[in-house]
Amino acid sequence: MRTPVMPSTGELRPLGTDEVRITGGHWFERQAVNAAATIRHCLHWLEALDWIGNFDRVAAGEAPGRPFQRAGREFSDSEVYKLAEAMAWEIGRTGDPGLEEEFQKLTARIGAAQHEDGYLNTAFGNPGQEPRYSNLEWGHELYCAGHLIQAAVARLRNHGEDEFTRIARRVADHVCDTFGPGGIERICGHAEIEVALAEFSRATGEPRYLEQARLFIERHGQKTLKENGLYYQDDVTVRDAEVLRGHAVRALYLSSGAIDVAVETEDDELLEAVRAQWDRTVTRRTHLTGGMGSQYADEAFGRDFALNPDRAYAESCAGIAAVMTAWRLTLATGDSRYGDMIERISWNVLSGAVAPDGKSFFYANPLHQRTADPEPPADGALPHTRAGGNRAQWFDVSCCPTNLARTFAQFAAYVATTSEHGVQIHQFTPCTIDTNVDGARLALTVETNYPEEGRVTVRVDANEGGTREITFRVPAWAEDVRLIHPDGSVHEVDPAAVSVGRIGEFSPGDELHLEFSVAPRWTFPDPRVDAVRGCAAVERGPVVLCAESLDLPGGDLDELTVDTTVAPVERDGAVHVAARIHDRPEAWPYGPAAADDDGKAAEIPLLPFRLRATRGPAAMRVWLPVD
Amino acid sequence: MRTPVMPSTGELRPLGTDEVRITGGHWFERQAVNAAATIRHCLHWLEALDWIGNFDRVAAGEAPGRPFQRAGREFSDSEVYKLAEAMAWEIGRTGDPGLEEEFQKLTARIGAAQHEDGYLNTAFGNPGQEPRYSNLEWGHELYCAGHLIQAAVARLRNHGEDEFTRIARRVADHVCDTFGPGGIERICGHAEIEVALAEFSRATGEPRYLEQARLFIERHGQKTLKENGLYYQDDVTVRDAEVLRGHAVRALYLSSGAIDVAVETEDDELLEAVRAQWDRTVTRRTHLTGGMGSQYADEAFGRDFALNPDRAYAESCAGIAAVMTAWRLTLATGDSRYGDMIERISWNVLSGAVAPDGKSFFYANPLHQRTADPEPPADGALPHTRAGGNRAQWFDVSCCPTNLARTFAQFAAYVATTSEHGVQIHQFTPCTIDTNVDGARLALTVETNYPEEGRVTVRVDANEGGTREITFRVPAWAEDVRLIHPDGSVHEVDPAAVSVGRIGEFSPGDELHLEFSVAPRWTFPDPRVDAVRGCAAVERGPVVLCAESLDLPGGDLDELTVDTTVAPVERDGAVHVAARIHDRPEAWPYGPAAADDDGKAAEIPLLPFRLRATRGPAAMRVWLPVD
Known part of the structure; x- marks a missing residue:
């Protein structure tokens, strides 16, 4: 059964991509672009930056006159694995023989770098590198292993056992050997191995992997990592935490793994703990778009109601991770409400994170872009800022493109x-x-x-x-x-x-x-959400809309207010709102008068948030100040 | 004449601390606490962390069995110099013989580390260290030299020439020899040398120092540093910039130096450029408290109207630097309006950055503290977060305590x-x-x-x-x-x-x-300041007030709204406002209803922002949501 999540208990059984086939509409198009453009775009960059080449160099070893030089950041292996996962799903979806050939070539190159005992990583433990597991806080070794294993789950379910899945099995066995009871009783600074091992246990029937996932889950909060416990969820145990916190992707991957473990071990207390954390996160730490990782600093969740739209991070990968968590809660509890969040995130964060042509990406997805940033260079030269106002072809930390590729390829599994x-x-x-x-x-x-x-x-x-x-x-x-x-x-x-x-x-x-x-509607924030008090947004069905400076007389979004007593109207295929354009003085911005100038009346078209920055650089805002 | 700034031209002549003597009131008390507690507290920490000891180790050199090991960050020398400057001002103010003795001891230890050719830095150019000026972006060598020279200005004006001022003279000559025409034609990643050399030229009569300051000013924006040009104001020339941007302390030190150079060289274009940048910064990038460095990330100015109170940085040192700039504009232009900002910053940022007992400090001064953070450990163990909700005894980057000490000691010079x-x-x-x-x-x-x-x-x-x-x-x-x-x-x-x-x-x-x-008054933000739309603050005279959770029924500041139709009243020595305490549901925080629940009526006392967090951990907010 071709599904990324296959719990053995729970209220609902997921339907796989062999049972659900998307036949038209937006997600059909997104899958087509993903297949035709994004996957090959990622493959191009992984070769061009030599992140796949790292595996070849490990395989070749060090020799006189050939020192080992590694490309990319310490977690770049994971991009290769996420792309492999995307390819595995895509091969299952379309049977593309060219892609199958690429997958087998990639398998051979990855496998050649595997050590005798199953260890596989191009950043540690090879000639001239730091020893294995010498930096669990930031080394990302188990994180990378987790993504390899998740790709193997995709391969097992879309194809069956092969060399790739055998590589992953040796990695998983090595992880269990090394981090099991009596071994290194610590965790990785970036959760991922938990959710991967739990699913690999389901896919292979090997209970040892589930037990190892359970051990990792229980070790979170035991403070086995140095400092920064909050950042990688090592501050409080998963059972004791009350809300999601720290780095958003880490927190949500961990939650997904914890649900899997809870479901497989029938640990209702653990399931209930994660569910309560999710619910509180949704009510206090989530943007209108469904974006999580509410603040820029540390790509992290902020404190309750700290939801600044301009300094939101709302990382694309956090959106993916939130879909993973929400889907697991859907299956475990049978509550359809989690699907609302999957829909919200998919339409507003995920779909918009990839350009219509599938070849450029948003890493962060803030709800307010104050200025029209220049577009990144056409040659895609790195580094491109991860928080800019325009999509980029690639990033120094390029987790999002491959993550989006695997998610779009498997999207039918969430239907x-x-x-x-x-x-x-x-x-x-x-x-x-x-x-x-x-x-x-x-x-x-x-x-x-x-x-x-x-x-x-x-x-x-x-x-x-x-x-x-x-x-x-x-x-x-x-x-x-x-x-x-x-x-x-x-x-x-x-x-x-x-x-x-x-x-x-x-x-x-x-x-x-x-x-x-699905008529367009005004949406207002809870009075506790400080940063958007006095504002309203327009939603149409599941789609969050935004205003871009390109559509504004004068082009200065700071001078816009809207009239929420007038319902948004649809005309010429766009939603329009009644607005006023102001012309405020340059002065000390705090004083006794709360009143504003009158401004000039105007009607402003809005566009779906996911289509922002597709017409060139623009200032943008979702939350519109109310007149 | 005992003043930190002594322009040879300009509309107004500053009065020195030998001409103005503060005799009572708040600033008298702050100076007394500074003298009795803060200066010695800083001396204690600089010894305890061995940041002064670095000079001894450079003097002793490396020997077998005695490898050179340095304490602190690369800029820790500057803390020693800022403390020396504070001592020089304090000796001038009170003639304290014990402090004079300490100053001379410190002088000897600093001087012993000076190289033959005048170079003096404990982080570069000594055995086992990177070469001199090998990292101008982040090395802070000229920044440290600048603080040494500013301390020498204080010494010259409060005491006259001595060994300390001779050390500084050799440093200044070395800088001119090294960075003059035909030398290293670049800048330091942290402005400071400019303002220091300009004033040293005034204090010594040596025109070469002014010329070198001018060269450094003109080199900003020539992109002689790698990457991150915006951060250290190397993106645009001082003449061409339209607003202050990048790291706030750097931007404001640079502005101060640029004004000094403009005034001494009668460069009205340069003066006008800095004045326009300041004015625009005040109208678009400054918090109600006068806090600059409007955003947390990079301790930097944000974009126009990006003034989130909870993620404000408003660093104490940026407040000091803003006073430096505003004072120079006062003297150059004769416009009293700049004094408003000095008053606002002094009462709200600087005074509050030091605890009433003078022994703990705020580094960042946000206008909204969402949660009652635990107090730092009583033993002051490092590192303590620079952006926490409570004052700390010291920081890993501890620029603020010594900077506040020198500023309080010279405060009479701004009167x-x-x-x-x-x-x-x-x-x-x-x-x-x-x-x-x-x-x-x-x-x-x-x-x-x-x-x-x-x-x-x-x-x-x-x-x-x-x-x-x-x-x-x-x-x-x-x-x-x-x-x-x-x-x-x-x-x-x-x-x-x-x-x-x-x-x-x-x-x-x-x-x-x-x-x-000076009756308490409601103050409202410009409608363009997104983050505090729908809020009001209370000011009383120059003093910005705030609400703390300690004074709130239920203690949850998120549930507070205020009624601005009722004027704030003074009773029992405190300002009170009419408020309502709400009890809102836990739900998806965005929806069709803009209306709030009624809440319960209450009257809430406010306190001066500078006195926040003096009664124990508390949530706090300056901007109060309007009912």
Whole structure:
């Protein structure tokens, strides 16, 4: 079954990419661009910067006149592995023979660098380098191993055992040998090995990997790393933590691994701890876009309600990691509400992090860009700032491009689930679903022009069982929600419903429709979110909109206010809001008068946040000051 | 004349600490604590951490069995020099013989480390160290030299030539020899040498030092340093820059030096450039407290209107540097308005950066502390975070304590100036002024209980000349301003007046009174300051107030709103505001309803920002959300 997460217990069973096939719409296009452009773009850069070459050099060893010189940062191996994972998913999706050949070549080069005892890393433990595991805080050795193992999970599930998965097995065994009881009883400064080993245990049936994942989870918070415990979640145990904190990607990879361990070991206390941390993070430390890692410094979660839109980090990889966590919570708890966050992050963080052509990327995704930054050089010369206002072809720390590539390639795995009764649709995209429910085939076609339109149709193509339930997630923001049964009857849905479905003896040709409004709407922040007090944003369906300076008379976003008493309107394919453009004086900016100048009336078009910075450099803001 | 800045041209002549003596009130107390506690506290730490010992080790040199091991960061010499400067000012102020003895001992230890050719630095160019000037970007060698020279200026003006000033002279000559035309035509990554050499030229009469300062100023923006040009103001020339940017302390030291050079070389274009940069920085990049370095990252200025109170840096040293710049602009232009910023920074940033007992310090001075941070360990163990919610005894980068010590010791130098017509009072403190105007003695006593009361009295003690003008700065925020002449006549002052004075044939016993309201007032931000939109602050006279969680029912500052339709009231020695305490739900924090819950009415006491965190850990905010 082709899915990145395959829990053995839990409320819902994920449907794999062999069961769900995206057939049109936005995510179909994103997958096509990913296949046609992004994966090969990443391969190009990994070769050009010689990050793959590091494996060849380790394999060749040091010799007189040939000193060992390594390219890239200490974690660059992980980019190679994440690309391998993307390729494995893509090969499974399309069977692309060219990509399969590339995958096998890459496998050979990676494998040649593996040590006799399974250790595999190009930054430590080779001639002239620091010894293995001599810097667990920042060395990223287990992090890299984790990404190799996750790629192997993808390969096992899309292809079956091969040389790549055997390499990963030797790595996993080496990790267990080295970090098991009586070994190095510490953790890696960047979580990832936990979630990887837990899934590899599921994929291989080897309980030892799960046990090692459990040990790593339990060691977090035991302060086995030096200083900076908060940053890499070594300050408090996973069980005792109350909220996600520190480096956002680390925190969310760790959460994902902890859920996997909790689910496999039936550790409800651990599951509940992570769930509570997630819930509190969503209510206090998450941006409107779903962006996590609320602050620039340390790529980290900020304190509660510290959500500055201009200094947000909201890293693309943190979005991916948040989807990983939310998906695991969906499966474990059966609660559709986690799908709202997957949808929010996917449409606003992930989709926008890749340019329409698939060849440039945002690393950070702040909700406010104060100035129109110059575009990075066309030749993509490094380093390009990770927090700039424009997408870049590559970064010195280039975790996001390959991470986005693997996520888009596997995106169909997050669309739907089954239970013993039926199928649950979590993400709305044109697709076909062909699976078994309670041992009998159920085949569906989903048709929708979502999110342009708020109508999702499920047509039954085959139902070889009896009574089945077909369920939709109802987005929390959706209004005027109606379910239309195959007999044409219309059923109003309680606005508080988390999901809604129909139980029946479905026959081929039967259609079930979910309808709701996706009209653009004003959204206001909780009064405790200091940085956007007095502002409003416009959302349309799951899509967060933004204003760009390019569309503003005068071009100065600092001089814009909006009138939220007027509903946003759609015209000429764009959402427009009533606004005023001011002309404020240059003066000491604090004084007795709270009143503003009148400004000039204007109507301003907004665009989806994901499409920001696609027309050239621009200042941008999601949160618009209210007049 | 005992003043840190002695321009040879300009509109106003500064009065030295031998002419102005602070005799009571807040600044008298701060100077007393500085003398009794802070200076010796700094000396203790510099010995305990062996940062002074570095000089001994350089002097002793390396020998078998005695490898050279240096303590502290690469710029730690500068702390020793800033403390020497503080001591020199304090010796001049009080004649303390014990301190004079310490100063001489320190001089001997510093001098013993000086190389034959004048070079003096304990981090470079000694056995086992990197060569001199091999890392101009981050090495801080000229920065350290600059602080040594500034200390020598203090010594020359408070004492006269001695071994310390001769050491500095050799250093200055070495710098000119090395960095003059045909030498290393580059700059130091941290400005300071410019302002130091310009003043040393004034103090010694040596034109070569001024010329070298001019060369360094002109070289900024020529991109002679690697990367990061914005950070150390090597991105754009001083003449071409439009606003202060990059690292705040660097930017403001550079501005101070540029003004000095402009004034001495009668370069009006350069002066005007720096003045315009300052003005724009004040209107767009400065916090209500006068704090500069508006953002946490890089201790740097942010972009226009990027003024997040919780992630402000507003470093204490940047406050000192801003006072240096504002004072030079006061002297050069004669415009009293710059004194408003000196007052604002002094009362809110500088005074609060030192604990009442003089033994712990804030490095960063954000206007919003989200949580009650634990206090640093009582033994002062390093490292202590530079951005925490509590004062610390010392820091790994400990620039602020010694910088504050030298500034408090010389504070009387910023109080008043003379012109050919009379005396201008810029800062309101009880003091005596005894100077010459146009060659004839004028002696005054200033009496005031400012800022508790808005009344300043100048009494003439002696006037050996004829017609004289006595002028007061009128704070921009002051209302109901009146000047009362010696004859008792009351004169309303135009609210737009920058300064106000009386020309007359003053006789001993004549009194001139300035009166204005210091009643607490609501202050609102410019609508462009995103991070505090929808908030108000309370100021009382020059003092910015804040709320601490300790004073809040329930203790959760996130749940506070205030009612700005009710004027703040004074009761029991504290300012109180009408507030509501809310109890908001835990939910996704963005949605259709802008309305808040009602909350419970309460009255909340505020306290001066400078006194925050003096009663134990607390959450704190200056900007209070408006109901």
